[in-house]
Amino acid sequence: MAKFDLQEIKRQIVESQAWQSIFRHGYEDTPRNRILMVSGNIWLHLHPSKVQRHATRLRFTWCMGGITFLLFLVTVITGIYLMFYYRPTAEYAYADMKYLEFDMPFGMLMRNMHRWAAHGMVIAVWLHMFRVFMTGSYKPPREFNWVVGVILLVLTLLLSFTGYLLPWDQLSIWAVTVGSNMARATPLLGHEGPFHEVLGVNPIYDARAFLFGGSEIGPHTLLRFYILHCIFFPLLASLFMAVHFWRIRRDGISGPL
Amino acid sequence: MADATRGDVPAMKMQAAAGGGAAARVGSAPRPAPAAGKRIEVPIKKAGSGIEDKLHTWPFLVRSEFLMSVAVIVILAVWSLTINAPLEGPANTTRTPNPSKAPWYFLGLQEMLVFFDPWYAGVVLPSLVIVGLMLIPYLDINPKGNGYYTFRERKYEILTFLLGFQILWVSFIIIGTFFRGPGWNWFWPGQVWDPHLVESLTNVDLPYLFGFRDYTASALFGLSLIVAYYVVGYALFYLWVRARPANDPWSSFPGGGKELLEAWGPVRFGITAFLFLTMIGVFVKMALRHAFNIKYIMVTPWINI
Numbered sequence: 001m002a003k004f005d006l007q008e009i010k011r012q013i014v015e016s017q018a019w020q021s022i023f024r025h026g027y028e029d030t031p032r033n034r035i036l037m038v039s040g041n042i043w044l045h046l047h048p049s050k051v052q053r054h055a056t057r058l059r060f061t062w063c064m065g066g067i068t069f070l071l072f073l074v075t076v077i078t079g080i081y082l083m084f085y086y087r088p089t090a091e092y093a094y095a096d097m098k099y100l101e102f103d104m105p106f107g108m109l110m111r112n113m114h115r116w117a118a119h120g121m122v123i124a125v126w127l128h129m130f131r132v133f134m135t136g137s138y139k140p141p142r143e144f145n146w147v148v149g150v151i152l153l154v155l156t157l158l159l160s161f162t163g164y165l166l167p168w169d170q171l172s173i174w175a176v177t178v179g180s181n182m183a184r185a186t187p188l189l190g191h192e193g194p195f196h197e198v199l200g201v202n203p204i205y206d207a208r209a210f211l212f213g214g215s216e217i218g219p220h221t222l223l224r225f226y227i228l229h230c231i232f233f234p235l236l237a238s239l240f241m242a243v244h245f246w247r248i249r250r251d252g253i254s255g256p257l
Numbered sequence: 258m259a260d261a262t263r264g265d266v267p268a269m270k271m272q273a274a275a276g277g278g279a280a281a282r283v284g285s286a287p288r289p290a291p292a293a294g295k296r297i298e299v300p301i302k303k304a305g306s307g308i309e310d311k312l313h314t315w316p317f318l319v320r321s322e323f324l325m326s327v328a329v330i331v332i333l334a335v336w337s338l339t340i341n342a343p344l345e346g347p348a349n350t351t352r353t354p355n356p357s358k359a360p361w362y363f364l365g366l367q368e369m370l371v372f373f374d375p376w377y378a379g380v381v382l383p384s385l386v387i388v389g390l391m392l393i394p395y396l397d398i399n400p401k402g403n404g405y406y407t408f409r410e411r412k413y414e415i416l417t418f419l420l421g422f423q424i425l426w427v428s429f430i431i432i433g434t435f436f437r438g439p440g441w442n443w444f445w446p447g448q449v450w451d452p453h454l455v456e457s458l459t460n461v462d463l464p465y466l467f468g469f470r471d472y473t474a475s476a477l478f479g480l481s482l483i484v485a486y487y488v489v490g491y492a493l494f495y496l497w498v499r500a501r502p503a504n505d506p507w508s509s510f511p512g513g514g515k516e517l518l519e520a521w522g523p524v525r526f527g528i529t530a531f532l533f534l535t536m537i538g539v540f541v542k543m544a545l546r547h548a549f550n551i552k553y554i555m556v557t558p559w560i561n562i
Contacts, residue, residue, distance in 0.1 A: 037315040047318060050311040056318045060406075063325050070326050074333065094347040101344070112337035120333065122362050133393075133418050136402035136411060143394030150390045157362060164360050173348035174357040178367065182379025187560075193376045194560040217350065254404035 046245055048252070055253040060135070064128035068156075069241070071121040075159075078114040079230065081106075086166070088226035090219035093168035118160050125156045137254035145247040148240055155237040162229035168222060176225070177217050183208035355439045355452055364433025365426050371441065372542045374561055382539075386421075389532045393418075396529045398520055401509045409507055421536055460552035463545070479555025483562060486541070490534040495526070 013019055025036040035049040054060045085104050086096045100107035129149065132138060138146035165176040184190040188199055189207040196206070204215040213220035312318070359367045369378035401410040408415055438444035439452040463482065464475030498521075501514035510516040518526065545551040553561040 031313070034313040034315050038313075038319075044315065044319060047314045049314055051314050051318050053310050053312055056312055056321055058321065058325075063321070066322055066325065067329055070329055071333075074330070090348075097344055108341065109334075109337055112340070112342050113333055115342035116336055116340070117333055119361075129390075130422065133422075134415070135404055135406055137404055138394040139397070139400070139403040140394075146394045147391045150387060153390075154387060160362065161360055167344055168348045170345040170348060170352070170354060171343055173350065174354055175360050178357045179359040179363050182366070182375055185375035186380045187376055190376070190380075193380070256403075256405040 046249065048249065052253060052255050054255055061253075062127060062131045064124050064131055068121055068124040068128055071117045071124060072237070072241075074117040075114055075121065076234065078110045078117065081110045082114060083230060088166065088223050090168065090222055093166065093222060097167050097169070114163075118163060121156055122160055125153050129153060135254060139254075142247070142251050142254060145244060145251070148244045148247065152237060152240050152244060155233055155240065159229065159233045159237060162225040162233060165222060165225045166229065173217060176221075180208055180211050180217070183211050356437060356441055358433065358437070361430060361434050364437075365429035368429040368433040368437070369539070372539070372546055376560065377562065382535075385532065385535060392528060392532070396525050396532075398525065399509050410509070412507060417533065417536075425536070425539065458550075460546070460550045462553045462556050463551050464556065466549070466551070476555065476557045479553070479557075479562070483555055486538065487531075487534055490537070491527075491530050494530045494533065498526075 024040055025033050027033065038044045038047055038049040082100070085100055085107065087093060097111075100111055104110075132146065132149065161176070161179060164179075165172050184203075184206060185193045186207040187193045188195050189201060190196060191201045191203050191206040191208075193207075201207075203209065209215055211221075211224075212218070213224040358364060366379055366383055369382060372378070373382070397414050399411055399414065401407070402414075435446050436443055438448075438450040438454075440454065440456070442454055442456055444450055462475070462479075464478045467478065469475035469478050495518075497514075498518055499514040501508060501510075501517065503513035503516075504511055505513065508517070510520065521529075542551075542554070545554070555562045
């Protein structure tokens with residue numbers, strides 16, 4: 001019987017048409033492969049194939065931008081899981097939270113991870129902004145990427161805020177009520193705001209009603225926040241993230257002259 | 258070469274590396290050094306070192322990212338296995354809990370409601386914060402401190418940012434989260450929340466304190482106080498910037514405050530001063546409330562500040 005030759009089996013797999021159609025370069029540690037590993041991979045291609053030495057140092061970047069993105073991905077994945085079991089209607093929403101906790105496999109873990117990752121994302125995005133400020137990385141030519149970053153910061157808060165309502169418990173409904181009540185004080189556009197009579201806004205037709213989908217927080221608000229939370233803001237955030245990352249790719253990471 | 262754009266890295270590299278000499282090689286006149294205050298294109302790479310101090314992304318950066326991702330996911334998973342996300346009783350629009358708190362990241366704004374009306378604390382102020390943050394790169398014309406940690410070269414920018422971000426935003430969130438109980442009254446951590454606690458509020462409006470009893474007169478007095486705050490504030494800010502000495506080793510403008518003001522221009526100066534004074538205004542209102550129980554500075558039928 002022929003000897004069981006692992007090297008021969010490996011050679012046959014690696015040289016097969018199927019393998020080579022997927023992996024276009026070898027894995028040996030050569031400079032060429034190191035570059036191809038990045039430039040030939042759509043995900044890693046987010047990076048240039050070479051980076052400045054300081055860009056790999058944790059004490060320069062704090063890794064906070066990357067952690068923000070990672071936590072965003074965690075919320076996307078756990079969020080999809082939660083969407084399978086959650087119905088955004090007043091009759092079912094709260095009960096579905098209980099089902100998630102007691103009936104669904106890993107339901108509570110997914111919900112916990114989703115929530116804590118969301119909170120972590122808010123903190124990470126603030127720390128990221130803080131770091132970028134402290135290294136002066138918003139200075140030319142990167143001014144506009146800072147602006148995009150501020151938009152992403154606002155979107156992160158809006159994502160977290162719209163998600164806050166979805167459990168449909170006392171905590172969520174009143175936190176969102178308190179947060180959204182600000183909208184009725186909007187100058188001109190809110191029915192309790194200054195100069196509200198100019199446009200004739202009223203409790204059922206003002207900035208807060210637009211946010212709530214009605215004069216008071218209710219089932220309509222739940223559906224509205226659900227769609228904003230699961231579709232609109234993630235899409236918007238992804239678009240701005242694409243711009244944000246692309247700009248870093250074009251301008252390079254900031255560094256001392 | 259004359260139209261070296263930001264994407265044109267090699268051209269910029271050469272320009273930065275050897276000035277006119279390198280530029281002449283590619284056949285055109287060197288670009289004059291940008292005047293202070295002009296938008297400065299910063300070369301992306303460390304210029305003139307000769308040696309490329311670069312690492313391969315794979316494995317050096319990807320390795321750190323991978324390890325960091327694993328660490329974050331592990332911490333998050335352990336955290337999520339041990340601490341459950343909160344879930345209270347089902348939503349009931351007829352039962353308002355006391356206190357009703359916004360999500361923690363908005364508690365800074367809710368805390369502002371102690372000092373300002375909702376239209377200002379909840380709408381105008383946060384909008385100014387967002388716009389002000391976006392404007393930072395356009396207002397800060399200090400060319401130093403681009404891409405490295407330094408306090409010495411940017412002390413005013415950093416101190417202002419710390420004042421707004423750390424002191425105002427973060428400490429207000431901490432106060433709102435841990436120190437506010439029923440009725441939004443102050444409770445120390447560990448202190449029992451007494452829902453029936455009544456704090457005597459003897460707040461008065463500032464014009465009233467000054468003896469104004471007539472509605473129109475007190476409104477005009479309040480308005481003039483706010484206008485005066487900004488006028489005096491602008492003047493002081495201008496004089497202070499102008500008084501910065503020449504050849505200050507900490508400044509990027511060897512000509513001192515005068516040169517900085519010229520480079521800054523009236524629009525940048527005006528917006529910076531407005532945002533800064535508005536931020537300081539929050540502290541002023543807080544101080545007036547705590548020291549003299551002032552409710553409003555200006556009272557009109559439309560807006561109160």
